[in-house]
Structure formats: structure tokens, C-alpha cells
Amino acid sequence: MSNVTGLTCRECGQEYPIAPLHVCEMCFGPLEVIYDYESIRKQISRRLIESRAPSLWRYRELLPVNGEPQVGLHSGFTPLVKADRLAAHLGVKELYVKDDSVNHPTFSYKDRVVSVAISKAIEFGFDTVSCASTGNLANSVSAHAARAGLRCLIFIPADLEQGKIIGSTIYGPRAVGIRGNYDDVNRLCSEIADKYGWAFVNINLRPYYTEGAKTYGFEIAEQLGWRLPQHVIVPTAGGTILPKVAKAFEEMKKVGLIDDPHTPKIYTAQAAGCAPVIHALHKGSDLIVPVKPNTIAKSIAIGNPADGYYVLRAVRDSGGWGEAVTDQEIVEAIQLLAQTEGIFTEPAGGTTVAVAKKLIEQGRIPRNESIVISITGNGYKTIEAVMGHVNQPFTINARLQDFDALYQSLAAPAASPVPAAELH
Amino acid sequence: MGARVRIPTPLRRFTGGAEEVSADGVTIAAVVDNLEQRHPGLKERLCDEAGKVRRFVNIFVNGDDIRFLNNLETTIKDGDEVSIVPAIAGG
Numbered sequence A: 001m002s003n004v005t006g007l008t009c010r011e012c013g014q015e016y017p018i019a020p021l022h023v024c025e026m027c028f029g030p031l032e033v034i035y036d037y038e039s040i041r042k043q044i045s046r047r048l049i050e051s052r053a054p055s056l057w058r059y060r061e062l063l064p065v066n067g068e069p070q071v072g073l074h075s076g077f078t079p080l081v082k083a084d085r086l087a088a089h090l091g092v093k094e095l096y097v098k099d100d101s102v103n104h105p106t107f108s109y110k111d112r113v114v115s116v117a118i119s120k121a122i123e124f125g126f127d128t129v130s131c132a133s134t135g136n137l138a139n140s141v142s143a144h145a146a147r148a149g150l151r152c153l154i155f156i157p158a159d160l161e162q163g164k165i166i167g168s169t170i171y172g173p174r175a176v177g178i179r180g181n182y183d184d185v186n187r188l189c190s191e192i193a194d195k196y197g198w199a200f201v202n203i204n205l206r207p208y209y210t211e212g213a214k215t216y217g218f219e220i221a222e223q224l225g226w227r228l229p230q231h232v233i234v235p236t237a238g239g240t241i242l243p244k245v246a247k248a249f250e251e252m253k254k255v256g257l258i259d260d261p262h263t264p265k266i267y268t269a270q271a272a273g274c275a276p277v278i279h280a281l282h283k284g285s286d287l288i289v290p291v292k293p294n295t296i297a298k299s300i301a302i303g304n305p306a307d308g309y310y311v312l313r314a315v316r317d318s319g320g321w322g323e324a325v326t327d328q329e330i331v332e333a334i335q336l337l338a339q340t341e342g343i344f345t346e347p348a349g350g351t352t353v354a355v356a357k358k359l360i361e362q363g364r365i366p367r368n369e370s371i372v373i374s375i376t377g378n379g380y381k382t383i384e385a386v387m388g389h390v391n392q393p394f395t396i397n398a399r400l401q402d403f404d405a406l407y408q409s410l411a412a413p414a415a416s417p418v419p420a421a422e423l424h
Numbered sequence B: 001m002g003a004r005v006r007i008p009t010p011l012r013r014f015t016g017g018a019e020e021v022s023a024d025g026v027t028i029a030a031v032v033d034n035l036e037q038r039h040p041g042l043k044e045r046l047c048d049e050a051g052k053v054r055r056f057v058n059i060f061v062n063g064d065d066i067r068f069l070n071n072l073e074t075t076i077k078d079g080d081e082v083s084i085v086p087a088i089a090g091g
Helices: A037-043 A044-051 A056-062 A086-088 A110-124 A138-146 A162-169 A182-196 A205-211 A216-225 A241-254 A274-281 A308-318 A327-341 A345-363 A385-388 A402-407 B009-013 B028-038 B042-046
Strands: A004-011 A031-035 A081-082 A094-099 A128-130 A152-157 A174-178 A233-236 A264-273 A320-324 A370-376 B003-006 B018-024 B056-059 B082-087
Touching: A031 A205, A037 A056, A037 A241, A044 A056, A044 A216, A056 A216, A081 A205, A081 A216, A086 A094, A086 A327, A086 A345, A094 A138, A094 A216, A110 A138, A110 A162, A110 A205, A128 A138, A128 A182, A138 A152, A138 A162, A152 A162, A152 A182, A162 A174, A174 A182, A182 B082, A216 A241, A233 A241, A233 A345, A241 A264, A241 A308, A241 B056, A264 A274, A264 A308, A264 A345, A274 A308, A274 A320, A320 A327, A320 A345, A327 A385, A345 A370, B003 B028, B009 B042, B018 B028, B028 B042, B042 B056
Parallel strands: A094 A370, A128 A152, A152 A174, A233 A264, A233 A370, A264 A320, B003 B082
Antiparallel strands: A004 A031, A081 A094, B003 B018, B056 B082
16 A cells, blocks of 8 residues: 555665665665655545645655554644735745744654654654754654654754753653764764664654655645745755755656646755855855854754755756855844744744845845745744844833833834835 | 774675774775775775765764865874764754
8 A cells, every 4th residue: 555665775776675774785875765656646636635634644645654644643734824024024026934833743844754754663663763853853753752652762962952952851752962063963873873773763764754844845835726836945954855845846746736837946045154055056066065063043053964965956956046144144034034924933944034035135036926935943942042132021010100101211112023014 | 903993784794794893094095995905895885986985975083074184185093983974864
């Protein structure tokens, strides 16, 4: 009943059976799931998908699981918000925010990839799940493992935001903070995965894990009424989601869910303090030179992005581009999104909004075409990033005259800190 | 003496299952050549036809990525730990 026929190396094409494998033995290239698209085309339809519960599993024919999904029954199908006030501010006509800051259960896009990875871990018979994480992934693995009754160990940089740390430990995993950055955590976990044989969602389950990211793209197209946007801006850390959004759009055409032949232009967003993919893109190079990250956007602070090369390829193939923005621009963009659309995102989302703004101002993204901004994480987890930049409340005694005095001392507050020029 | 080289699972069939082997050489390039002599087939897995480290292979010396050091010309001392690590997805 599975539509998956095996794994193949993305570099050299060597094939492997369905197993917890992630690296080609011949060339170290990443392994990718092979589907029988002919068969999927016969099974799948818009009507079938629309008849299912609003979760990422409505696209199950295009996900690498057998039988019933085991976890993440409420993950995915997050809002695609028509962002008219932000559009007015940026001077564009048709703008949407795909809002994974409210993904279930841990408020980031990682609930998608983890739903698939842990379902697969259970199929393979693992009793322990693990991950290397900048925070969001650890939150998601911890929560899904708790719900599935699996043993869980997570590995994170020791200096993460408290929201990201407590957002994992509350679920009761064994949490290990590593002195160093994510790239150090990654290197250690690669060796731990080799030695201990647990289901590391982003190591030995990587081919299945990354497929979950496609659902972000499937949903954008379905929520636009089964059409593709013209421009999509996606943040890049390790490089999982961007190429998978491109793949999602292609697959939907391949299996007959989308008639629209055009290819959306895809843009990558990075923080200036960790922009190895943008450096290569702007230089016209295929070679990603790793960097030592230095940015408040910790969730995307990956200096050695495993799939950076595929991000470059997907961006170039689509005719898109990319930019990097400073921490200052990131913080301003977090506030802009919050104050125009009522969405509080983490610095990764601020990065994406700031890069969208920059690309629109550069004329790279035309003002009269449809644009989707990808918001992949939640600001309530990263309060530290904006703490010094937003107002604290006035403190008064519980007496009316105290409030009267305060109110008179303030200029009448504007209806909105960001005026909404003309809404369409 | 020489460097201690940590071997990842996909390459252990070249080292008879050993997780760690030793190799001589004053640079990473020399260590890789020496590994090839001791465990034929290994070099082709690590380097492409032009002799450059493959795109998805990471090599670390005492925990530092050689791309932050001197790439294949990075100097190796007796007892240094060289790790060969496949690329890993983000998180």
C-alpha cells in the first residue's frame, strides 16, 4: 500500500532499500525517497484531500509512511493569512503569510517534519528518538515523543533562549546542552547516532523527515485555491524546507493536483550574521563556504548547511534570488509583522519579512504579483530577541486618578503604530 | 603514532569495522593518502576525481572544520584527532 519504492542518492543515483539510512555509501550524498508517481496520480485528487481532516496527513499519498500515521494528527494545515495591512506597508498588491508560528503542538514548522519522522521511527520499531537542534526541532521531537510514549534525548547548543530550552524540557526528554554552536552539536550527534543507534530524526531518518517539509508547500497551493503563488520567500538554515517547497509544487503538477504550469520564484532569506548560502548565491558559486554564526536569529544560525547546495539549485532553477539582513532589520521586521498582522514570530520569521521588504524595495519582487512570506516559528519562544526593543508597561497604583494623570501625560495613542495606508 | 582518524559507519567496511584507525601524514591530504594505502577504497569515498573533498563530506581536526583551517593542507601533529562526518540536516 506504500507509494514509496526505495531510497536513491541525490548525487550519484545509487539506490537503497527503505531503511534508517541517510548517506550514500558511495559518495556521502543525501538519500531521497523514491515515489511511484504513476500510482499516486491514480489515487489522489483534490476532492479526496479536501475530504480529510485539516492536518498535514491529508497529503499522505505523497509522504513516506505505510498505513496509518502514528503522530502529528493535528500538525500542519496552519493558516494562510491574507496580509493586507503588511501589503499596504510594503507597497504590494497581493501578500500572504503562511503562518507556522501556530503549528500544533510546538509552534514551528518542525512539527511537520517530526510528524513524519516519528511515524517512520515507530514503523521501523525504534523505542528511542533523538535530534540535534537549534531549539524548535528539540521542542517538537520532545512533544511528539511524549505523546507516542517513546524515550527521547535531545541535543542543543547550551546558550539557547529559555523559551526554547523549557519548551523541550517540559515534555520530559533527557536534554543535553553542548558548549558550542549548532554545527558543533551536529558533529557530536553524527558520532552519537553512529554509536547508539537511536532514531535521530535529522540524521538517520533524514530522508523521511525532510519529506514532511513538503506539506508546507502543498498547503500554500491548496489554500490559494489550488493555484501557485508567483513568489515565495523562505528562510534558510540547514536548507531543508526551501528545496522541499519547490519539490511540493512540482509534485502537485506531476500528480495532477495543479494545472497551473508556471513555476513560483523562490527566494532564500538569511541573517547577515550567518549567510553562507547568500554569499554563494551572490557570488554565483556552487560552493558553500561555512561560517561561524553570529546573529540573534539562533534558530537559523547554521554555519554549515547540509542542504545549502540544494537551496542554491532550487532558487536558481526557479528564477528567484535571496538576501541577508542585519539583526537590527530582523528586530524591526518582527515588530512590523506583529503590528500590522497580529502575528508574533521569532527572529527567523523576522529575517524572512525583512528580506521580503528588501527584495521588494530592490525591485527583485514586483509589487503587483502574488507573494507568500514563510513564517516558520513563534516569537513567544524568543522573548530575549526583542526584549530591549519594545515598550514595557507603565506601572501605576490601582487608583483612577493615577490613571487619569498618566493618560493625560501621554499623547493620545495612535489607532495603530503602523498606519495602514490604503487597504484594498 | 600519527593521527587518530574517526571513521563513520558508511565507511567502516573499508576499515574492517573499526571506528578509529591511525594514519600518518603532516597534512590532511597526506593523511587521506595514507588512509588509502592502509584501507584501499577510502579516498575515492572522501574525494572527487579532482582530489577535492566531496561536497557532503566534512573533515574536522580536533573538532575544527578544515574549511576554517587550511583545507586539505591543514597541518597534522602526532595524536591529532581527525573526524570524518557526513553532512546533517538542520534542526
